[in-house]
Amino acid sequence: MIRKRPNDRSTNRQQRSTLFQKCTNLRALKQVHASMVVHGFNSNHSALGELIFASAMVISGTIGYAHKLFDHITEPNTFMWNTMIRGSAQSLKPLNAVVLYTQMEKRGSRPDDFTFPFILKACTKLCWVKMGMGIHGKVMRFGFQSNASVRNTLIDFHAKCGDLRVATALFDGSAKRDVVAWSALTAGYARRGKLDAARRLFDEMPVKDLVSWNVMITGYTKQGEMESARKLFDEVPRRDVVTWNAMIAGYVRCGFIEQALQMFEEMTSLGEKPDEVTMLSLLSACADIGELEIGERIHSSLLEMGSGEISIIHGNALIDMYSKCGSIERAIEVFQGMREKDVSSWNSVIGGLAFHGHAEESVNLFEEMRRLKVRPDGITFVGVLVACSHAGKVEDGRGYFSLMRNEYKIKPNIKHYGCMVDLLGRAGLLDEAFDCIGNMEMQPNAIVWRTLLGACKVHGNVELGRRANERLLDIRGDESGDFVLLSNIYASRGEWHGAEEVRKLMDDIGVKKEPGFSIVEADDSALKHFCFYSKSKSNRGC
DNA sequence: TTAGGGTTAG
Incomplete structure (x- = not known):
């Protein structure tokens, strides 16, 4: 009996797959490509498709190489288009996914049920409502609206950037609603601040998975409802790094740095491994409280995690942390060391x-x-x-x-005008600063008036100071600092009567000046708890 | 090869 020889194509495929599994960086990828050229596989669409997939989806930071490869293919197949759109949608430049999809249409390539979830993801990321609506139309035209993945991505798109009513109608109109559809809609309501509606959906969900719980917890943390978030966090049947990160980020955002650090300690003590997102929140916490030493340790950990490379997002957070902690030299060092900015x-x-x-x-x-x-x-x-x-x-x-x-x-926004008022005011160009406020396209806020008031104090301009204070009073009548500032303007000019009048006005309308205070770091117990997760730091005894 | 969750600055 003649034994059937293994199919040549499948053998080659296996060999290539093994090769791609070994590809962990751009250099290895280029070597595989070179070997493909040598062995005559450079025109093999299946092999090229895998190569593009490896560089667009598997190896991080090699999407640029995928574009180069793709540009040389005269007739890409749908898998290649999909891979490129998918890789671009999840990259830092989701706009490229839209460009690719447009090219795909122009070149007459027919999208399939995989194409739409990928392009819709890019629209959601960019929050391009018109484009997303157009894609929705295409989904209907091609008849993919009953495909669960396509429908769920549409729900997600409409819930996040389009119309919640459309998302709800799509959800209600579905013959089968899976846990992804439930979570996408819940996340949409939560993101728009409709926490009660989100919670109702969450409670009604027939099946909940880890993501559903994380959606609801995140919903609470993002709206600053940390108590509700904590309650759910304590009830959740299972936690992953996202659950912990949501809580830590929530506490940091609310300024509850000690709770954030305690949560981090609990996380590591329970064996949950922090990731880059955890580090990002912790960096933000360090920046908030000026904790340089811990910030430096996070920096070392990030270098270890990324084998010496630091991502753009972490680089930016490090620059912010170092400059807020007063170490501008380190901030510049990080900036200069960033390969990509x-x-x-x-x-x-x-x-x-x-x-x-x-x-x-x-x-x-x-x-x-x-x-x-x-x-x-x-x-x-x-x-x-x-x-x-x-x-x-x-x-x-x-x-x-x-x-x-x-x-x-x-x-220009109000901050730019604020800067201009400060710039002119400091230079003593008070009339011009006053005119600048008058020319603003928006309503001036208290900060702008207060900036001018401060400048009037420095330059001893009682008349403009009084006018600025009047405007300030219209906006916020209960801020004692502004009265004190005005009173000081009078006093600095020796106009004690005016100063006395302002103080009297404060008494009349019940404004009390809060006594001044300084923050003195008396107890760093929260920081003492800080046990930093890092292999090389484990010998530090924390 | 698909879909839903966490992240910096201002």
Whole structure:
């Protein structure tokens, strides 16, 4: 009897799969590709598809290589298109997924039931409502609306960025609702702050899994309802790193740093391994309380976790932590060591320098950013204007303000105006500062008026100070600090009668000046508890 | 090869 020889194609496939399993970085991927070229597999669509999959989905940071490979394929198959759209949707540039989908349509490639969940994910990430609606139309046209994955992604899209009513109608109209549909809708209600509706859905869910619990807990933490979150957290049948991260991030966001650190301690003592997201929340906590030492330890841990590489998001958080903890040199070091930077990296370092009085360096970095053709955003200009204001560079500040409007077409927000008022006010250009407030496209807030009031105090302008105070009173009549400031303006000019009048007015309308206080770190018990999860730190005895 | 949960700055 002649034994059937193993199918050549399947043997090759097995060999390639083994090869791809060994691919853990770009170098290995390129070697596999080179061997494919040598062995004549470079035109084999199945092999190329796997190569694209490895570089777009499996190995992190190699989506760029996937694009290069893909661009050389004259007729990509649907699997390749799907892989590229999926990889782009989950990358830092989800916009590329939309570009790819558009190209796919133009080139006459027919999308399948895998294409739609991927492209919809990109629309959700970008919150591109019109595009998502268009895709919804395509789903209907191609008849994929009954596919569970497609329908669930549509529910998720509408719940997060479209219309909750559409999401609910899709959910209600489903013949079968699985746990994903329930959780997607619950998450949508929770995200929009409709916690009661979310909770009703959560309670009605016929089956709950870990994600459903995490959705509801996160819903509470994001709205600052930490007590409800904690209650659910204590009831949850099983926890994973996301459950812990949601609680830790919630406590940090609410400013309950001690609880966040206690939760972290509990997490590690129960054997749950923290991940990069945990570290991000902890960095934020360190930045909030100025805890440099723990921040440095998180930095070391991140270097270990990423084998010496630090992601953009962590780099940005580290820059923020170091600058808020007063170590601007380390912040710059992190910034300079980052292989990849985004606009937030520049913003963090430009803002950090500006707020720490390094105006010259801050502005220089901004100029370098422009030279490198990195497009600044509104936040960049807040940093630059703060730098100009601190350095008393009125002309430069004016120039950057108009650059922002005219060249970058960024509409100034209240913070930009606040910076301009501060800049002009510090320089003693009080009338101009007053006019600047008058020219704002939005209602000035108390901060803006208070900035002007402060400048009036410094420059002893009683008349404008009085006017600023009147406006301030309209906005918030119960802030004693503003009265004190006005009273001090009178006093600094020797106008004791005016000063006395303001104090009397405070008494009349019942404004009490709170006694001043300083925070003195008397007990670092929460930090003493801080047991840092790191292999190399385990010998530190914590 | 699909779908739902956690993350920095301002």
